[in-house]
Amino acid sequence: MSRHRALASLRGLAFLFLLLASVVRPSLAAPAKPNVIVILVDDLGWADLGCYGSRFHLTPNLDRLAHDGTRFTDAYSACTVCSPTRAALLTGKSPARLHLTDWIAGHPAPKARLSPPDWSKRLDPSEPTIASRLKSAGYTTASIGKWHLGQDTTPEQFGFDLNVAGDHRGQPPRYIAPYNLPKLPDGPDGEFLTDRECSEALAFIEKNRSNPFFVYLPHYAVHTPLAGKSNVVAKYTARTPDAQRNPTYAALLESVDDSVGRIRSKLDALGIATNTVILFTSDNGGLVLGGDHRATSNFPLRSGKGDVYEGGVRVPLIALWPGVTRPGSTVSTPVQTMDLYPTLLEITGTEDAAGHDRDGLSIAPLLHGKGIAQRSLFWHYPHYHPGGATPYGAVRSGDWKLIQFYESSHLELYNLASDLGEQQDLANALPEKANALAKDLADWRSRVGAQMPARNPAYEPSPIAARPDGSFLLPAHLGTTHGKNLQYEPPAHKNTIGFWTIPEDWVGWDLDVRKPGLYEVEILQGCGTGSGGSEVEISLGDARRMFTVMETGGFQKFMSRRLGTLEVRSPGRLSFEIRPRRKPGGAVMDVRQVLLTPIP
Numbered sequence: 033m034s035r036h037r038a039l040a041s042l043r044g045l046a047f048l049f050l051l052l053a054s055v056v057r058p059s060l061a062a063p064a065k066p067n068v069i070v071i072l073v074d075d076l077g078w079a080d081l082g083c084y085g086s087r088f089h090l091t092p093n094l095d096r097l098a099h100d101g102t103r104f105t106d107a108y109s110a111c112t113v114c115s116p117t118r119a120a121l122l123t124g125k126s127p128a129r130l131h132l133t134d135w136i137a138g139h140p141a142p143k144a145r146l147s148p149p150d151w152s153k154r155l156d157p158s159e160p161t162i163a164s165r166l167k168s169a170g171y172t173t174a175s176i177g178k179w180h181l182g183q184d185t186t187p188e189q190f191g192f193d194l195n196v197a198g199d200h201r202g203q204p205p206r207y208i209a210p211y212n213l214p215k216l217p218d219g220p221d222g223e224f225l226t227d228r229e230c231s232e233a234l235a236f237i238e239k240n241r242s243n244p245f246f247v248y249l250p251h252y253a254v255h256t257p258l259a260g261k262s263n264v265v266a267k268y269t270a271r272t273p274d275a276q277r278n279p280t281y282a283a284l285l286e287s288v289d290d291s292v293g294r295i296r297s298k299l300d301a302l303g304i305a306t307n308t309v310i311l312f313t314s315d316n317g318g319l320v321l322g323g324d325h326r327a328t329s330n331f332p333l334r335s336g337k338g339d340v341y342e343g344g345v346r347v348p349l350i351a352l353w354p355g356v357t358r359p360g361s362t363v364s365t366p367v368q369t370m371d372l373y374p375t376l377l378e379i380t381g382t383e384d385a386a387g388h389d390r391d392g393l394s395i396a397p398l399l400h401g402k403g404i405a406q407r408s409l410f411w412h413y414p415h416y417h418p419g420g421a422t423p424y425g426a427v428r429s430g431d432w433k434l435i436q437f438y439e440s441s442h443l444e445l446y447n448l449a450s451d452l453g454e455q456q457d458l459a460n461a462l463p464e465k466a467n468a469l470a471k472d473l474a475d476w477r478s479r480v481g482a483q484m485p486a487r488n489p490a491y492e493p494s495p496i497a498a499r500p501d502g503s504f505l506l507p508a509h510l511g512t513t514h515g516k517n518l519q520y521e522p523p524a525h526k527n528t529i530g531f532w533t534i535p536e537d538w539v540g541w542d543l544d545v546r547k548p549g550l551y552e553v554e555i556l557q558g559c560g561t562g563s564g565g566s567e568v569e570i571s572l573g574d575a576r577r578m579f580t581v582m583e584t585g586g587f588q589k590f591m592s593r594r595l596g597t598l599e600v601r602s603p604g605r606l607s608f609e610i611r612p613r614r615k616p617g618g619a620v621m622d623v624r625q626v627l628l629t630p631i632p
C-alpha cells in the first residue's frame with residue numbers, strides 16, 4: 033500500500049470513528065439524574081380521589097397523574113398517625129425500629145390498662161435521610177410544608193437546603209393568610225396556604241431547573257382545621273352528597289389537586305417534565321371522627337385515621353416516572369411508606385449510607401412492570417389514640433391481615449380479598465393461620481427492636497357499654513381475672529378465660545347498665561372430659577344464680593348455654609362475675625364469651 037493510500041484510509045477510519053462516536057455518544061454519556069418530587073398529603077383517605085372511587089370529590093389533576101403513571105391499590109402508610117409515617121418516609125426505617133411510634137407529642141391515657149413505652153418524640157438528626165443522600169449525590173433539596181418531627185428539629189438538620197413553613201407543629205394555625213407560621217413569611221391577606229406552598233415549590237423548581245433537585249412537598253392540607261376558598265366550598269355544597277359529603281374538606285382537597293396541576297404545568301413549561309419523577313401519597317388514612325361533621329369516609333374500608341383497620345392505614349400512592357411507568361397502569365402488590373427511600377435511591381442511582389439498617393424494599397421493579405420479592409408488611413402502635421384505638425400490632429401477608437391487641441394479646445384475622453371491609457373475624461375459625469401470623473409479628477418485633485407497652489399500675493377499667501339493642505357482649509379478652517392461675521389465653525384456638533385450676537380464682541366484667549329489668553345470660557363454655565360438674569355462681573350486681581358446668585368434649589370445644597335470667601333493680605356501674613363454688617375435676621372450664629340480653 034502506498035503512503036498516500038495508507039493516509040487516505042487512516043483519514044477514512046478517523047472519519048468513521050467520529051461518525052460512530054457522534055451516533056453513539058448519547059447512550060455512552062451518563063444519563064441526567066432525574067429530578068424528584070414527593071408530594072405528601074396529611075390525612076388523605078384511600079377513597080378520597082376520583083381515581084380511587086370518590087364520586088363527591090373532584091380531583092382531575094390527580095386523576096390525570098394516575099392516567100399518565102401508575103396507581104397503587106394496596107399502598108399503606110407506616111403508621112395510622114402522622115409523625116411516624118413522616119419519619120419512615122425520610123429514613124426508610126419502620127417507626128418501630130426508630131422508636132418513633134406516635135404522633136408528636138402523643139396522647140396521654142393515665143388510667144388505661146397499659147402504659148406506652150418511653151418512645152422517641154423527635155427524629156434523631158444522626159439518621160440518614162433521603163434528602164441527605166440525594167444532597168450528597170449532587171441534588172439541591174427543599175422541604176416545603178409541614179415537618180412535625182420534634183420540638184427542636186428542623187429540615188435543615190436532615191439534608192434539606194431549604195425549609196419553607198416546616199417546624200414542630202402538626203397542623204397549621206389557619207389556612208388563610210395571615211398564617212402565623214414562623215418559617216413562612218406571610219402573604220397577602222386571604223392567600224390560601226396550599227396555593228402558597230405550591231408557589232414556593234414552583235419558585236424552587238424554576239431556580240433549580242438546570243441541576244437535579246429534590247422537592248419534598250408535605251402539604252399541611254387536608255388536616256384540620258378544615259378550610260376552603262368560599263367559592264369552592266359553595267361548589268361542593270351544591271353537589272349531591274355521597275358517603276363523602278363535607279364541602280369544606282372537598283374544597284381543601286381541591287387545593288391539593290390544583291397544586292399537582294400547577295406543578296406539572298411548570299415542569300412542562302420548563303421542558304423538564306420527562307426528567308422528573310413524581311410520587312404522591314398520604315401519611316395515614318382519612319379522618320372519620322366527628323359524626324355528621326366528619327372530614328371524609330374511607331368506605332368500603334373500615335374505620336380511619338388512628339385505628340388499626342384498613343381505613344387507618346391504606347392510602348393513595350401514585351407514581352409517575354416518565355419513560356418507565358406505563359400510562360394508566362395499576363399495581364396491587366402491597367407496598368408501604370418505608371419503600372420510598374430505597375425506591376428513590378434506585379431511581380436516582382444513589383448509594384445508601386454505609387451500615388444504614390433500613391426496612392423498606394425498592395418498588396422500582398413494580399414501576400418497571402415487574403415484580404418484587406414476597407414479603408409481609410407490619411405495624412406497631414403501642415399507644416392509645418383519642419379516637420378509641422388501643423395498643424396494637426398488625427401484619428399483612430398476602431390477602432391476610434392479622435391484628436393483635438396488646439391489652440390482652442387478643443387476635444383478629446381478616447381475608448382482605450373476600451372481606452375488604454374487615455367484617456368477618458376468622459381468628460377462631462382459622463386458628464393455625466392466626467397463630468402463625470401472630471408468630472411472624474412477634475418475630476418481626478424482636479428483629480426491629482420494637483418497644484412494648486407495660487402494665488399500668490394506675491389502671492382503672494372503664495365499663496362496657498350496652499350495644500344498640502341493649503345487650504352486653506362480654507368477650508374473654510375484656511374480662512379481668514382475679515386469683516393465681518386464671519388468665520386470658522390469647523392464641524386463636526384458645527381465645528378464652530382458661531387455666532381455671534384453682535376454684536378460688538374468678539373473672540369479672542364492669543358494665544355500664546342503664547336499663548333495669550331481667551337479663552338472659554348465655555355463656556360460651558368448654559370443658560374437657562372428666563372435669564365436668566363444677567358448681568359455679570354467676571352474678572350481676574346483687575342478683576345471682578348457680579349453674580353446673582357441662583362437659584363438651586374438650587376445653588376449647590365451646591358450646592352455647594342459656595343459664596337463665598338475672599334481674600337488675602338498680603342500674604349503674606355493675607360487675608358481672610363468674611365464681612366457682614365447687615370443683616370436682618382438674619379444672620373448672622374455659623369461657624370464650626358471655627352475652628346478656630334484656631328481656632322486653
Ligand SMILES: [Ca+2]
Binds near residue numbers: 074
Ligand atoms: Ca396525618
